[in-house]
Amino acid sequence: MKFLKYLSVITTITMTFVLVGGALVTKTESGMGCGANWPFCYGDWSLEMFIELSHRLISGAAGFLVLLLSFLAWKHIGHIRETKFLALISAFFLIAQGLIGAAAVLWAQSDFVLALHFGISLISFAAVLLLTLLIFEVDQKFDASSLYIRPAYRKQFLLLTIYIMFVVYTGALVRHIDSILACQSWPFCNNDQPFNFDYHLGQWVQMGHRFLAGIAFIWTWKIFLNIKRDYRESRVMFKGWMIATAFISIQVILGAFIIFTIGNLFIALLHALFIALFFGLLCYFLLLSYRSLKK
Template sequence: MIKLLKWLSVLSSLGMLFVLIGGALVTKTESGMGCGKSWPLCHGEIIPSNITMELVIELSHRLVSGGVGFLVLLLSILAWRKLGHVRETKLLSFLSLFFLVLQGLIGAAAVKWGQSDFVLAMHFGISLISFASIFLLTLLIFEVDQKFDATSLYIKRKHRKGFYALTIYTLMVVYTGALVRHVNASLVCGGWPFCNNEYPLQFGYYNFLQWVQMGHRLAAGLIFVWVIIQFVIIRKSYSHSKIMSGGWSIALLLITIQVILGAMIIFTSLNLFVALLHALVIACFFSLLCYFVLLSSRSARADKKNR
C-alpha cells in the first residue's frame, strides 16, 4: 500500500503542477473565455464544433484539472485510511482536496458570471496552497517510508517565527504578482529594476498600473533580501542538519532564479515561456517554505510537551 501511495502522491504533485501552470497559461494567453460562458462544457457542446487555440487551451486546462482532481481524491482517501495515525495526514488530505475544489469553483464562477481582477488574482494563490498541501502530503508519505529523517529535527522558536512570517508574506506577494497579470500591468514599466531607469525617483508621475507593478517589485525584492538573511542564519545555526542547510540553499537558489525571471519578463516583453517558468519557480519556493512551517509546527508541539 505504501508503494502505491508513493506513486500516487508523486503523480498528484506533478499533475497539480500542470494544473497550476495550465491556469497561468490560460491567464497569460487570455483564453479564459475560450469556451464562452459555458461550464463544464465548451459553448454548450460536449465536442466543440468551432475549434480555436483559446478553446484548446481552456478545455485542456479543464480536462487536466478534472483528472488531477480524481488523483487527489484517491490519494486523500488512501492516505487518510493508511496514514491517519500520523498527525499531519488528515489535515493535509483535507486541504489538498478542499483548495483544489475551491480553485475549480472560482474558475467556473469566473466563466459563468465574471469576477473582478482582485478576486481573480486570488485564484493563483489558492492553486499554490493546493499544490503545497499535495507536495507536503507526498513528503510525509516518503518520510513514513523512512526515505529520510526529519522527525529528529528541532527548530528554535525565534527561527520558527521567521518561517511563519516569511511564508505568509510570500503568499501576499504572490497575490500582488497575480494582480499585475490580471490588470494587465506586466509591461507598464519599460525599465528594470525601476519603472524608468533614467528618472528612478519620479513616483509622483506613476499611474495606478505602474504602482501595482512597482509595488510588486518592491515586495518581491524584500523576499529576496529576507531569504538571504535567513540563509545566513540557518547555515550558522543548523550546519549539522542536511534538511535545514540543504533546504535553505535550495530556497535561496529558487528565489534568485525568480528575481532573474522577473527581470527577463520585462526584457523579453512578456515571453510566454519565461512567464510560465516564473509561475513554476514560485510554486516550488512557496511549497518549500510550507515544508519548513510543517517542521516548525512539530518543534512547537515538542516545546508544549516539555513544559
C-alpha cells in the same frame, strides 16, 4: 505503499501542471476560450479554446487524483498527525479553486477577485506536496522528524510564508490587469527617471509587486545566512534552505527577464513555476516547525 507513493508523485506533478496551466490561461487571455460555459466547452476551435479546455481537463484529472490521494493517505497513514489536516486542506482548496474558475467563466469577476485564484491553487499544491513527503517518510526514505527548529526560526518561517502569499497575490494581479509590461525598465519603472512616481494603476501594481518581491528575496537570503551559521551541520535545514534561496533568486531573475524579453511566455510560466516550488518548500519548513513545537 508503493502504489501510494506513485500516486502521490503523479498527483504532485499534475498539480504543478494545474498551477502553470492557470498562469498560461491568464497570460494568453484564454479564460473565455470555451465561451461563457462551464464545465462544458462550446465555441469555435481556436488556440484560446485549446488552452482553456486543456486546463480544465488537467484540473479535472487533478481533482480526481487529489481526492483519491487524500482518501488513501487518510486510510493508510492517518496515524501521522498531520495527514488528515493536509488531506482536508488539499481537497478543500482544490475544490475552491475550481469553483472560482467556474465563477470567472459564468459570471464576470473583478481582477482583484480573480487574482485570488492562483494563491488558492498554490495552497492546494503545497498540501499535496507535503502529503507526498509524509508518505515517503513512512519507511524512512525521507525523514527529518528528529530535527528541532528554534522558536526564532519558526517565527521567521511563519511570517515569511504569510508574506509570500501577499507577494503571490500582487504577482497574479499584475497578470490579471494586463500590467506585465506596464513598466518597460528594470529594476525601476523607468531607469531614466527612477524617482518619477507619476504612475497609472498598472505601474503602481507592477512596482508594488517588485518591491514586495525584493523584500522577500532579501529576507530569504538573511535567513539562509543565519541558518548557515546556526545549522551548518543539519542537512535538512542548511541544504533545504539553500534550495529555497536558489528558488527565490531564480524567481527574481526570471521576473527581470520577463521585462528584458518583452513578456516572453516561456519565461513567464517559469516565473509561476518557481514561486510554486518556493512556496511548497516554505510550507515544508512550516511542517517541521510545527513538529518542533511538540518536542
